[in-house]
Amino acid sequence: MSDSRRYPDGSLLRLTVPRRIVRAVAYFVRRSPARASVLVFVLAALFFSVLLRLPIASATGRAAAWEDAVFTAVSAITVTGLTTIDTATAWSPFGLVVILIAIEIGGLGIVTLALLLSRAVTRQLGLGSKIFAQQTIGSPELGEVRSLLRVVVLTTLTIQGVLMVILTPAFVVEEGWGLGLWYGLFYAVSAFNNAGFVVHVGGLTVFDGNLWILVPVMIGVFVGSFGFPVFLNLISTRWKFSRWTLHTKLTLLTTSILLVAGAIAWTVFEWSNPATIGEMNPAEKIFHGLFASTMMRSGGFAITDTAASTTTTLLASDALMFVGGGSASTAGGIKVTTLAVLFLAIIAEARGTRDITAASRTIPNGLLRVAISVTFLGATLVLVATTLITLVSDASLDRILFEVISAFATCGLSVGLSAELDPAGKYVLSALMLAGRIGPIGLAAALAVRQRNMLFTFPNERPIVG
Secondary structure, three states: OOOEEEOOOOOEEEOOHHHHHHHHHHHHHHHOHHHHHHHHHHHHHHHHHHHHHOHHHEOOOOOOOHHHHHHHHHHHHOOOOOOOOOHHHHEOHHHHHHHHHHHHHHHHOHHHHHHHHHHHHHOOOOHHHHHHHHHHOOOOOHHHHHHHHHHHHHHHHHHHHHHHHHHHHHHHHHHOHHHHHHHHHHHHHHHHOOOOOOOOOOHHHHHOOOHHHHHHHHHHHHHHOOOHHHHHHHHHHOOOHHHOOHHHHHHHHHHHHHHHHHHHHHHHHHOOOOOOOOOOOHHHHHHHHHHHHHHOOOOOOOOOOHHHOOHHHHHHHHHHHHHOOOOOOOOOOOOHHHHHHHHHHHHHHHHOOOOEEEOOEEEOHHHHHHHHHHHHHHHHHHHHHHHHHHHHOOOOHHHHHHHHHHHHOOOOOOOOHHHHOOHHHHHHHHHHHHHHHHOHHHHHHHHOOOOOOOOOOOOOOOOOOO
16 A cells, blocks of 8 residues: 555655554454454444543442453343343443443444445445445445435434333333433333343333333344345235245244244243243233243343242253344344254255255355354354353353353353353453454454455365264
């Protein structure tokens, strides 16, 4: 890159340092939007860590410990919801506003932030940025990226606004107008973004039985887990089923199946557990099971003590959290469409058919490779993080695995381990939350130096599998 330009008359113009920086950033963004998005996300986490480290952000007026500030900032920017200190009592009003802003920025997503940065710096979206948006946001055509970004932002703000309107009256009845408006805004943003942050001591357990609060929160989490590609498809087709894309159909179907299956499993496993729902009537038990299953989609809210759940429940929760929600959504995990593609591949193999098909469509074999890669990389991250945590914690393996998967899947459900870890363990979970929010494939794409096009092929040979 040259660090100089010429005036119209041909004389040489030396670029100032700020201009060089702008050109370098523009070049980096245009060359690799995936890596640029990762950089934006990391810088945002560092920025909010510094803000939460300020004495004004602490309820006591003394600066929070670095590990707690970093953990909370990363948890907020990755819309996870795990905490090492009590959000309701540890942070001042300024600190809570910082957390809320971080949640909103994280919810709008790494892709949107990177593309907006690209637009601001380069004055136009490069081809690489447009292709990246097409793959991650669901843009049907390259030229529509800018309009789709507007739809993403407007859709997010509209749904959050509706949730706030529904939640605020219930909080006003409980807390009065001032706090009611604040709680309505905070929980609307936290719910739709699947963040799981709470600003009440004891969390949402204090509202157990209040359906005017719990049901809207459930709906916000459930809708937020669909993903922007689904929203865009539903808006463009005006909800006409025959025009839904295969991605929309797989996302909604798989999400619904997992919601019902998770609710049944959680309710059955906890039915007789006196520490959770054992003493409740059947209707209350069923509602708690449905609420818990919704939150395992990456919501992170809880109205029972997660640490008091049975080992079987924790194991089932691990599986559901690992899957997560829809692609390009505020939820984490390997995504429901990844699970759907793997399941369809198993069905195709069992039937002996050559192609993977669904809804009268053929799924490319290359997509199966991506699904396998996402699952394997996700499992690898969980395995590595679990191993590291076992080195610094004496907690049981089921508790460690639950907390690690919750961090990777940016879920936020906790058995209390995050608060018990030493600084090293907290930093491990912080790094895992960042990796989980970016996504295994996004992380791999960001770290890839270049793509290689092979101009030749090797002879086929089939190793023995199974």
